[in-house]
Amino acid sequence: MEVDQLQRNFLEYTNLLFREGFLDGQFSQLQLLQDESNPDFVFEVVSLFFEDSERLLNDLTIALDQQNVDFKKIDAHVHQLKGSSSSIGAQRVKNTCIAFRDVCLEQNAEGCLRCLQQVKQEYLLVKTKLEALLRVRVPHLFSLEQQIVAAGGAIPMLNDFC
Amino acid sequence: MDLGMKPLTFTSSNASWKPGDGVSDQFPAGLRVLVVDDDPTCLRILEKMLKNCLYEVTTCNRAEIALNFLRDHRNGYDIVISDVHMPDMDGFKLLEHVGLEMDLPVIMMSADDSKSVVMKGVTHGACDYLIKPVRMEALKNIWQHVVRKKKHEWKEKDFEQSGSVDDDRHQKLADDVDYSSSANEGDWKNSKKRKDEEDEADERDDTSTLKKPRVVWSVELHQQFVTAVNQLGIDKAVPKKILELMNVPGLTRENVASHLQKYRLYLRRLSGVSHHPNGFSNSFIGPHDSPFGSMSSLNGVDLQALAASGQLPPQSLATFQAAALNRATTKNSLPLPLVDQRNVFSFDNPKLRFVEGQQQQNSNSKQVNNLLHGIPTNMDSRQLASLHQSAQSFGNMNMHVRSQSNSLLMPMVQPQSRTQNLNEVNVSQPVLDRNGVDNVRGSTLYFCFPSVACCRFLKPEQ
Numbered sequence: 040m041e042v043d044q045l046q047r048n049f050l051e052y053t054n055l056l057f058r059e060g061f062l063d064g065q066f067s068q069l070q071l072l073q074d075e076s077n078p079d080f081v082f083e084v085v086s087l088f089f090e091d092s093e094r095l096l097n098d099l100t101i102a103l104d105q106q107n108v109d110f111k112k113i114d115a116h117v118h119q120l121k122g123s124s125s126s127i128g129a130q131r132v133k134n135t136c137i138a139f140r141d142v143c144l145e146q147n148a149e150g151c152l153r154c155l156q157q158v159k160q161e162y163l164l165v166k167t168k169l170e171a172l173l174r175v176r177v178p179h180l181f182s183l184e185q186q187i188v189a190a191g192g193a194i195p196m197l198n199d200f201c
Numbered sequence: 202m203d204l205g206m207k208p209l210t211f212t213s214s215n216a217s218w219k220p221g222d223g224v225s226d227q228f229p230a231g232l233r234v235l236v237v238d239d240d241p242t243c244l245r246i247l248e249k250m251l252k253n254c255l256y257e258v259t260t261c262n263r264a265e266i267a268l269n270f271l272r273d274h275r276n277g278y279d280i281v282i283s284d285v286h287m288p289d290m291d292g293f294k295l296l297e298h299v300g301l302e303m304d305l306p307v308i309m310m311s312a313d314d315s316k317s318v319v320m321k322g323v324t325h326g327a328c329d330y331l332i333k334p335v336r337m338e339a340l341k342n343i344w345q346h347v348v349r350k351k352k353h354e355w356k357e358k359d360f361e362q363s364g365s366v367d368d369d370r371h372q373k374l375a376d377d378v379d380y381s382s383s384a385n386e387g388d389w390k391n392s393k394k395r396k397d398e399e400d401e402a403d404e405r406d407d408t409s410t411l412k413k414p415r416v417v418w419s420v421e422l423h424q425q426f427v428t429a430v431n432q433l434g435i436d437k438a439v440p441k442k443i444l445e446l447m448n449v450p451g452l453t454r455e456n457v458a459s460h461l462q463k464y465r466l467y468l469r470r471l472s473g474v475s476h477h478p479n480g481f482s483n484s485f486i487g488p489h490d491s492p493f494g495s496m497s498s499l500n501g502v503d504l505q506a507l508a509a510s511g512q513l514p515p516q517s518l519a520t521f522q523a524a525a526l527n528r529a530t531t532k533n534s535l536p537l538p539l540v541d542q543r544n545v546f547s548f549d550n551p552k553l554r555f556v557e558g559q560q561q562q563n564s565n566s567k568q569v570n571n572l573l574h575g576i577p578t579n580m581d582s583r584q585l586a587s588l589h590q591s592a593q594s595f596g597n598m599n600m601h602v603r604s605q606s607n608s609l610l611m612p613m614v615q616p617q618s619r620t621q622n623l624n625e626v627n628v629s630q631p632v633l634d635r636n637g638v639d640n641v642r643g644s645t646l647y648f649c650f651p652s653v654a655c656c657r658f659l660k661p662e663q
Contacts, residue, residue: 065334072249072337080249088242118286122312123242125334 042192049183050195052172057197061165066128070196082173082184088127092162095120099155103148113151114143120158131161229344230255233277237267237295238284238310243333247282250337264290271303278305279347282331285311285318293325300326301470304354306346310335418460425449426460435468 056062073080099116102109121136139154173184184194234256238244244260251258259278261267264287271278281299285292296307309322310331322330328346331339418426429446430438440458447457 065336068334068336069246072246072253077249084242084245087245091241115286115288118312119240122284122333123240125312126240126243126246128334 040186040190042187042190045183045187045190046192046195049172049187050197052183053197056168056172060130061168063128063130065125067196069127070194073194085127085169085173088123088129089166091123092120092132095123096155096159096162099158103152103155108146108148108151110143110146110151114140117143117158129162129165132158132165135161229347232256232344232347233259233279234282234343235259235261235267235271235278235280236282237261237264237287237292239263239287239289240284243284243335247335247340250335250340253337254341263287264292264295268295268298271299271305275303278303280306280308280343282308282310282343285309285313285322293321296322296325296327297470301467304350306350308343308346422449422452426457426464430461430464435465 053062057066069081069084077083095116099113099120102113102116117136117139121133121140124130124132124136135154135158139151139158142150142154171182174182181189187194232254234251236244236247236251236258238247238260239262241262244262248258248260259270261270264283267281267283268290271281281295283292283295287295292309292311296309299305299307306328307326308329308331309327310333311318312333314332319330328350329343425447426443429443432446433439433442438461440454440461443461444452444454444457
């Protein structure tokens with residue numbers, strides 16, 4: 040495929056993610072930070088986010104599985120997740136976290152379990168989409184970005200969502 | 202937290218600095234920032250953003266490590282940015298410590314934008330509060346806090362001077378006489394009149410830089426100070442008497458006054474009692490006016506009283522204070538014996554110097570020898586680099602030269618000092634550090650402690 044076409048695909052997909060609320064302006068900030076000295080910056084940060092989130096989600100699962108639920112701990116974890124998701128622009132994850140914290144305040148264990156499910160879902164969604172955009176670890180399958188790079192093109196970015 | 206196991210997450214940017222770049226062009230490039238956040242995603246993003254601002258960034262994911270690092274690299278940083286919610290130490294606690302021990306501007310940040318938390322930041326003395334996610338624009342202007350704080354400190358210095366006009370004036374004028382070219386008594390009187398008439402602010406600024414080289418409060422000096430204070434009794438300890446008791450040549454009443462003020466603040470913090478120290482007006486309270494209630498108490502023991510009553514020798518007091526702070530901050534994760542090597546409170550650590558006064562400093566490179574291995578910083582350059590009188594110096598101060606050679610820095614630093622200072626200073630002359638701390642490396646760079654000034658202080662007026 041032509042580089043132009045690849046780049047257009049990339050932009051279209053990014054646009055879609057923005058429109059559907061998966062990503063917000065903060066993601067654009069990350070893209071702005073990517074430069075020659077840090078050509079993999081976005082991928083690097085997103086990877087950090089994946090690692091950290093999976094750890095937090097794991098901790099949350101364990102915490103909610105206890106006999107006596109420690110809501111303070113849960114709140115701390117959710118706050119963390121909220122912070123990191125907002126930093127990369129994972130908007131839907133962030134919003135779910137905000138709702139999660141409210142339920143946590145009520146000390147509602149059932150409600151928390153539901154929220155955890157939701158967060159996990161949103162996280163997996165955004166993860167899949169970001170991987171499709173940036174990098175896919177499945178052999179023979181290339182993300183949109185990877186295709187552009189392979190074709191020797193530059194990664195475009197949307198200016199509207201800065 | 203196991204110090205041994207988890208690798209220190211420290212990264213330091215290597216901002217390129219070309220010798221010969223103009224000072225004003227560079228600033229605020231090269232601003233030395235320490236970022237503390239346990240969220241790796243945020244930390245990485247902040248690091249990149251700050252690097253893009255051409256700041257020199259060091260990141261850390263643990264508050265305690267950050268604090269220890271700051272203590273080891275005193276004057277190695279201009280500003281600290283810290284997250285509020287961290288697992289090992291509350292960000293506000295870090296804020297307090299940094300404010301008290303290092304007097305650096307601290308910016309708090311959090312995804313939490315509730316008013317109460319922001320207010321907490323204000324009351325604890327944070328110079329700013331950023332809501333996450335942090336954007337580039339917010340970080341671009343953080344240099345203003347550094348400049349503001351410096352300005353405030355200079356004004357403070359002026360206030361202190363005006364507090365003892367007679368003392369000061371006489372000494373200053375007498376000192377000036379020695380170096381005026383005219384030996385004529387008539388001229389001396391004239392110059393005195395001129396001084397009185399001249400613009401006070403400028404005058405004080407000039408003379409303060411000339412007459413006030415930064416005093417290094419080494420362990421020994423502080424011991425003497427504490428002994429003197431205890432002898433007099435904390436309530437009766439006035440700078441003049443303390444000075445007399447200490448009998449250290451070259452120490453001025455102002456040095457003691459300033460140190461005493463900080464010492465009182467420290468004691469208040471320890472005892473958790475908030476009261477105004479006797480004999481000090483409010484204007485003398487530091488720029489960082491935070492409540493003292495949150496320091497952990499020493500199990501109700503008033504160490505100060507103990508010391509004063511003679512039951513606790515001063516050395517023990519200093520160690521106790523350090524130990525108490527240590528207990529408060531490390532939650533028993535650091536064994537007490539470490540207090541001696543690993544400073545908690547600046548007074549007790551031979552590595553650190555409680556430096557007050559002007560922004561000039563003795564570029565004592567003793568700290569360099571105590572650097573943790575693997576931390577890729579050149580402390581010589583950093584220490585020198587923190588010689589900044591004016592905000593314009595910042596750019597030039599980024600002498601983050603990895604090459605470890607001092608010779609590179611020597612010719613660089615000289616022209617960047619304030620010219621007023623250089624008038625009477627023999628720059629290349631190695632000066633004895635009277636406080637007894639060894640000058641290991643960089644002894645040739647003691648130009649901020651003018652040898653000329655040594656002579657002044659040994660005058661009979663003292």
